[in-house]
Amino acid sequence: MKKELLKILREKKPLVHHITNIVTVNDCANITLAIGALPVMAHALEEVEEMVSAADALVLNIGTLTNEQVEAMIKAGKAANRLKVPVILDPVGAGATKLRTQSSKKILEEVKISVIKGNSAEISILAGKGGKIRGVESQSGADDISEAAKDLANAYNVVVAVSGVTDIITDGKRIAYVKNGHPMMGTVTGTGCMLTSVVASFCGVCEDYFAATVEAFVAFGIAGERAAQSSNVKGPGSFKVTFFDEIYNLTPEIIEKDKKVEYE
Numbered sequence: 001m002k003k004e005l006l007k008i009l010r011e012k013k014p015l016v017h018h019i020t021n022i023v024t025v026n027d028c029a030n031i032t033l034a035i036g037a038l039p040v041m042a043h044a045l046e047e048v049e050e051m052v053s054a055a056d057a058l059v060l061n062i063g064t065l066t067n068e069q070v071e072a073m074i075k076a077g078k079a080a081n082r083l084k085v086p087v088i089l090d091p092v093g094a095g096a097t098k099l100r101t102q103s104s105k106k107i108l109e110e111v112k113i114s115v116i117k118g119n120s121a122e123i124s125i126l127a128g129k130g131g132k133i134r135g136v137e138s139q140s141g142a143d144d145i146s147e148a149a150k151d152l153a154n155a156y157n158v159v160v161a162v163s164g165v166t167d168i169i170t171d172g173k174r175i176a177y178v179k180n181g182h183p184m185m186g187t188v189t190g191t192g193c194m195l196t197s198v199v200a201s202f203c204g205v206c207e208d209y210f211a212a213t214v215e216a217f218v219a220f221g222i223a224g225e226r227a228a229q230s231s232n233v234k235g236p237g238s239f240k241v242t243f244f245d246e247i248y249n250l251t252p253e254i255i256e257k258d259k260k261v262e263y264e
């Protein structure tokens with residue numbers, strides 16, 4: 001069933017409603033299209049409930065948050081909960097400012113989140129296990145990041161996904177380590193945000209959000225590896241363009257052949 005998830009995604013074309021940051025909004029729309037889903041970006045308080053009622057997944061990304069945007073996120077999130085639409089939270093920069101930390105926690109308290117996707121500092125800080133962040137860039141996470149992720153997953157009854165050289169995905173019981181990916185992915189801003197859009201796309205067609213998130217991370221990492229190997233790539237600019245093409249050209253067979261996942 002997991003092998004076919006990308007096929008199901010492309011057949012169903014889930015609509016992914018984003019409330020997201022102004023840095024990477026266009027990249028998130030394009031990566032959502034490239035994987036085979038449909039993006040819509042809608043932030044206004046007056047329309048978020050209506051928009052989410054047509055959606056298959058909701059992304060809440062706090063990258064350039066304002067208090068009004070957080071209010072819209074909570075309104076959309078509560079509507080998504082009533083409609084059983086999965087909600088994926090990217091707590092961009094949690095720990096860098098009080099507003100980001102407090103808003104992430106407020107969203108987690110008021111909305112039933114399906115997946116929290118962050119880097120190791122963001123997840124460690126939200127788990128209360130320390131961690132250092134500089135702007136949106138993780139400097140360090142908890143000593144035992146797997147335990148921190150599990151604790152956070154159990155505290156909010158969510159799937160927690162930690163991006164990095166080795167990605168960690170846990171629902172508090174199951175844990176997966178994804179070793180796909182390439183250092184070039186760290187040279188482009190927004191790979192983390194785009195990954196969140198891809199996670200939401202998979203969650204829009206699979207109610208096992210742990211399995212959907214693992215599949216999304218594997219697909220994303222494989223596309224990064226394939227782009228980095230391309231002879232067209234001379235640096236971050238050509239990497240980014242090639243990366244979009246590799247996401248678009250992924251097949252279930254490529255994923256099955258190249259996936260590097262270990263379960264504990």
Ligand SMILES: Nc1ncnc2c1ncn2[C@@H]1O[C@H](COP(=O)(O)OP(=O)(O)O)[C@@H](O)[C@H]1O
Pocket residue numbers: 118119120136137138163164165166167180181182183184185186190191192193195217220221
């Ligand atoms: N050095 C690396 N090696 C392998 N994959 C990486 C590396 N750096 C980033 N990635 C991948 O890039 C994506 C974004 O992760 P990350 O850079 O941690 O996010 P963020 O931009 O939110 O901090 C993930 O798929 C991750 O696996």
Ligand SMILES: Cc1ncsc1CCOP(=O)(O)O
Pocket residue numbers: 021023024063064092136189190191192193194
């Ligand atoms: C640079 C920056 N500043 C605020 S949001 C943002 C983009 C962050 O994207 P990512 O988490 O994918 O690196």
Ligand SMILES: [Mg+2]
Pocket residue numbers: 092093118119136192193
């Ligand atoms: Mg990020």
